[in-house]
Amino acid sequence: MIWNKEIECMERSELEALQLKNLQDVVTRAYNNLKYYRDKMDKVGVKPSDIKTLKDIEKLPFTTKSDLRDNYPFGTFAVPQSEIVRIHASSGTTGKPTVVGYTKFDIDMWSECVARCLTMAGLGKDDIIQVAYGYGLFTGGLGAHYGSELIGASTVPMSTGNTKKLVDLMIDFGATGIACTPSYLLHIAETLENEGLIDKIKLKASINGAEPWTENMRKMIEEKLHISAHDIYGLSEMMGPGVACDCIYHKGLHVCEDHFLPEIVDPETLKPLAEGETGELVFTTLTKEGIPLIRYRTRDLTSISYEKCECGRTSARISRFKGRSDDMLIIRGVNVFPSQIETALLQVKEVAPQYLIIVERQGNLDTLEVQVELSSGALFDEIREIERITKEVAKNIQQIIGLSVKVKLVEPNSIERSMGKAKRVLDKRKLS
Amino acid sequence: MLSKQISVFIENREGRLGEVLSVLRENGVNILSLSLADTSDYGLLRIIVDKPEEGSKALKEKGFSAKVSDVLIVEINHEVGALSHLMEKLAKAGVNIEYMYGLSLHGETASVIIKTKDYQKVQEIMKK
Secondary structure, rough: OOOOOOHHHOOHHHHHHHHHHHHHHHHHHHHHHOOOHHHHHHOOOOOOOHOHHHHHHHHHOEEHHHHHHHHHOOOOOOOHHEEEEEEEEOOOOOOOEEEEEEEEHHHHHHHHHHOOOOOHOEEEEEEEEOOOOOOOOOHHHHHHHHHHOOOOOEEEEEOOOOOHHHHHHHHHOOOEEEOOOHHHHHHHHHHHOOOOOOOHOHHHEEEOOOOOOOHHHHHHHHHHHOOOOEEEEEEEOOOOOEEEEEEOOOOEEEOOOOOEEEEEEOOOOOOOOOOOOOOOEEEEOOOOOOOOOOEEEEEEEEEEOOOOOOOOOOOOOEOOOEEEOOOOOOOOEEEEEEHHHHHHHHOOOOOEEEEEEEEEEEEEEEEEEEEEOOOOOOOOOOOHHHHHHHHHHHHHHHHHHOOOOOOEEEEEOEEEEEEOOOOOOOOOOOOO | EEEEEEEEEEEEEOHHHHHHHHHHHHHOOOEEEEEEEEEOEEEEEEEEEEOOHHHHHHHHOOOOEEEEEEEEEEEEEEOHHHHHHEEEEEEHHOEEEEEEEEOOOOOOOEEEEEEEOOOOHHHHHHOO
């Protein structure tokens, strides 16, 4: 099933003409309405009228997360605040969140994109879909919710946190679809297995995103629950989930290319890479009104294919993600930067900003341990002093990243340093 | 009597306690008493040595987190109920003990090492 056949199966030449028209439009809007981006364009001497072909996008300056941070909270809005109907926010690298504003058009466009993804997963108006992403400032819950309503499915806003109730309602309502993080779906599957309830469910498909997962994990979910599991991609800077999703052939994620123009660049040189080459994914929002972003560096590493898919869609497909070009970690759906941990440690005088982040997956849930070096001047003869510091560090980290962590204090200078630079992250999750 | 104690933060990893002890041995520091408080992640070694300043200096040079603090050595009779009797007296005087461990069990008397904020109170009690 295809939600918007006209767009999703459009001839490439026709699609590219549409993309060019919208690219010219968004560049003009950004130039006229966003001071920070106009300054960037003026600096390299590019005018909106210089964009004559799609390839001319290479002349345009990039946008990064720090542009959003520098213009906090509303400096990236290209429309008057009266036009903004919703504001989401995600955790930022230095305490300040990344803010995204949506106009009515943006919300409708987002719903349309999620509707395409749900349809790719085989879900439609006859389905009952549980949305088990967090609702709130995080884009997952409301994003999936609006798309699910648009396709006419009976939408159940479960949110996260109460697995028992989710499982009960899944059985009682006969839910046929679910949207949540892949690790949470595996957790749900195991709960069902342990209670001997697998035969009682009517689930047939899922869309899962907001954290990296592997093809093996996808297959494990499919086998345990006897469903078709789909990888949905998005980032709040673009809008949230629904930028891309894989169809029943699972040969890459179809990008909603009429709204988001993808490029793959070398993360070092920033030069464009050819089809099939792995590099950093860069997106330009072609239609978004609230916060248009031009050549936004996602930091996600992948490759792209323009070959027509067996499903009939002509949209570009991005491959499963191969990592990040920065040091961001995604833990339980939350973005964590090592620099945030460092910020938290600088607030406690008894510890040094030397640390090792250890991420593990116990069962299907990510756990986060932070080993922290005591500063060489921190001396103790009482256990409770050490416990107090441990708690204080854990509390500071939790306040900044929004996740609970286990803190382990270690001796001064005991964390391994290579070439003078400490190794900050030990990711023991087996994702490939 | 007030005495100097060295406390060393030790991660729970193999051989770490041995490393502390070998630093003391290499510097000719003799241990008179010790206690090791353990948690799941780390331990805290507390020692009374003959040369506390030399001992702590040597440990710090080797990168250990070694603290010198004052503790009280209280001598009691080496007999049933002596420690209990002492604790009763301290409790009655409102003395709070942070931690305590034993020192020597030779001869007629034994000693306990007490960490408290109320040294003077304890010393007054002991004089009575």
